[in-house]
Amino acid sequence: MEYLSSIFQEVYKILFLLIPVLVSVAMIVWLDRRVWAFVQKRQGPNVVGPFGLLQSLADALKYIFKEIIIPASSNKVIFILAPIITMTLALVAWAVIPFGESQVLADINVGILYIFAVSSLGVYGIIMGGWASNSKYPFLGAIRSAAQMVSYEVSIGIIIINVLLCVGSLNLSDIVVAQKEMWFVIPLFPMFIIFFISSLAETNRPPFDLPEAEAELVAGYQTEYSGMMYAMFWLGEYANILLMCALGSILFLGGWLSPIDLYPFTLVPGAVWLIFKILLLFILFALVKATVPRYRYDQLMRLGWKIFLPLSLIYVILTASYLFYFNLLPTN
Amino acid sequence: MIAHAIFFYIFSLIAIVSAIMVTVSKNTVHSVFFLILDFISISCLFIMIGAEFLGMIMLIVYVGAVAVLFLFVVMMLNVAQQKNQWLLSEDSSKHIPVGLIISTLIFFELIIVIGGWKYKPDLFNSSNLDISRELSNTHSLGQILYTDYIHIFQISGMILLISMIGAIVLTFRQREGVKKQSYLKQISRERSEGVEVLDVASNKGVKIDD
Numbered sequence: 001m002e003y004l005s006s007i008f009q010e011v012y013k014i015l016f017l018l019i020p021v022l023v024s025v026a027m028i029v030w031l032d033r034r035v036w037a038f039v040q041k042r043q044g045p046n047v048v049g050p051f052g053l054l055q056s057l058a059d060a061l062k063y064i065f066k067e068i069i070i071p072a073s074s075n076k077v078i079f080i081l082a083p084i085i086t087m088t089l090a091l092v093a094w095a096v097i098p099f100g101e102s103q104v105l106a107d108i109n110v111g112i113l114y115i116f117a118v119s120s121l122g123v124y125g126i127i128m129g130g131w132a133s134n135s136k137y138p139f140l141g142a143i144r145s146a147a148q149m150v151s152y153e154v155s156i157g158i159i160i161i162n163v164l165l166c167v168g169s170l171n172l173s174d175i176v177v178a179q180k181e182m183w184f185v186i187p188l189f190p191m192f193i194i195f196f197i198s199s200l201a202e203t204n205r206p207p208f209d210l211p212e213a214e215a216e217l218v219a220g221y222q223t224e225y226s227g228m229m230y231a232m233f234w235l236g237e238y239a240n241i242l243l244m245c246a247l248g249s250i251l252f253l254g255g256w257l258s259p260i261d262l263y264p265f266t267l268v269p270g271a272v273w274l275i276f277k278i279l280l281l282f283i284l285f286a287l288v289k290a291t292v293p294r295y296r297y298d299q300l301m302r303l304g305w306k307i308f309l310p311l312s313l314i315y316v317i318l319t320a321s322y323l324f325y326f327n328l329l330p331t332n
Numbered sequence: 333m334i335a336h337a338i339f340f341y342i343f344s345l346i347a348i349v350s351a352i353m354v355t356v357s358k359n360t361v362h363s364v365f366f367l368i369l370d371f372i373s374i375s376c377l378f379i380m381i382g383a384e385f386l387g388m389i390m391l392i393v394y395v396g397a398v399a400v401l402f403l404f405v406v407m408m409l410n411v412a413q414q415k416n417q418w419l420l421s422e423d424s425s426k427h428i429p430v431g432l433i434i435s436t437l438i439f440f441e442l443i444i445v446i447g448g449w450k451y452k453p454d455l456f457n458s459s460n461l462d463i464s465r466e467l468s469n470t471h472s473l474g475q476i477l478y479t480d481y482i483h484i485f486q487i488s489g490m491i492l493l494i495s496m497i498g499a500i501v502l503t504f505r506q507r508e509g510v511k512k513q514s515y516l517k518q519i520s521r522e523r524s525e526g527v528e529v530l531d532v533a534s535n536k537g538v539k540i541d542d
Contacts, residue, residue, distance in 0.1 A: 078365070108384065109384060109385075109468045109469065109470065110384045110385055110388050110469070110470065113385070113388035113389070113392065114388060116388075116392055117388050117391035117392045117395075117396065120391070120392055120395070120396030120397070121391070121395060121396060123396070123400055124368070127400070127403055127407075128365075131361060131403075131407055139407075143404070143407075146400055146403075146404070150396075150397065150400055153396065157392075169468075170385075170468075170470055299515075302515075
């Protein structure tokens, strides 16, 4: 009986995390379209509900009631599995994100590696979708996307090493606590910029949205998908974007810590600060989408391998030498 | 404890079944997917025995990078369309004896290896390394890897580097007549070089040199 109740407690905790994440994914789609529209002097979605807030709900309903079309020549099992994998992986990574002191679903020792592993698995949703569609545009989109994600993961990994050198632990809560005196965005500012750009590429956001470049590839790997399966790809993509924003705010912007460590600011619960930082990064994502033209594919690869990778490697050496010379290496 | 055992058996069952499916399944892309499933369940097993760092690295390196390359190669080769009928067709049946000999050799080697396997009663106490149980996986790995075994670690890094250079040298070929763009040239282009404003006389036109 005790065992069962503990299981129920865990399920309750998971739902308490999952439902807000799903709702905020729907809201973030609205915010994205709204910011995009305001940059272009349009109104954006403003009809359904107050300020158009319920637009995503309406879209979701539309997707649910649409017919799911499975191409006759596709590999059906993998075709159906692909959006499921994308969405599951995007949601599963939220388990280790700390929303406050000891407010975390799974406080594991290798939290950052877990997030890195899950985000590197995200490639499979796209490759499977592209391959199983058995059509040229999805396949080209999938190959592009996989190459892009694998290349930018390398530089993200090395940027994470930079942060870990200053922390001395792979636990996400430890990473946040280590920023109590100074957020890592100040000493590691160049790395923050590179991380931001790499996370744009990692989540296939514009200007790096080559996998779904509509002018040449229709919709990339999503071309053959319809109805709920398309919506799942879409939800997974936005959940991934939110996750990268959360990761950025945990690694560089001090996670749940308040910007000023004084009385009235520390009253605000940590989760609010974290959500505020995530929103800030997401609005930056949306502004980039609205202002920057799409990269060419060879330029994208050159940026990843020839500029970001050496830069972040040099910065690792710099950080390590600085910490070693001034005897600041974390010891625990 | 029962839940632990149940999960252990689930993961090991998935690992074994998917490992069999890698060799059995007719579609090559499917077998790569089964290989990925195998890697994932083995990393779950690693995490279950407390080797969380190894499990995560297994996921990142093998599933996140190596298997993606496997998939790339297999998808590009387009072997998925080939009907796997080498057992029945006439011309390729001469490979079967060679394959049989090799597989029986490997089978006997495995029997010899597993037959000589000794289970140590307690692996942790028998090791002569000074590991404290307080430290996390990552810390203790780092403390051993970068102190006692630094030379072996660096030599393995060297071997990886050499094999990387070797792979690049083997596949690199200089091609003639490939047009390349110079980014510096593109960026440093000025308006005055790109655009020229002309007064065009009527019915005369302008000669464009190209």
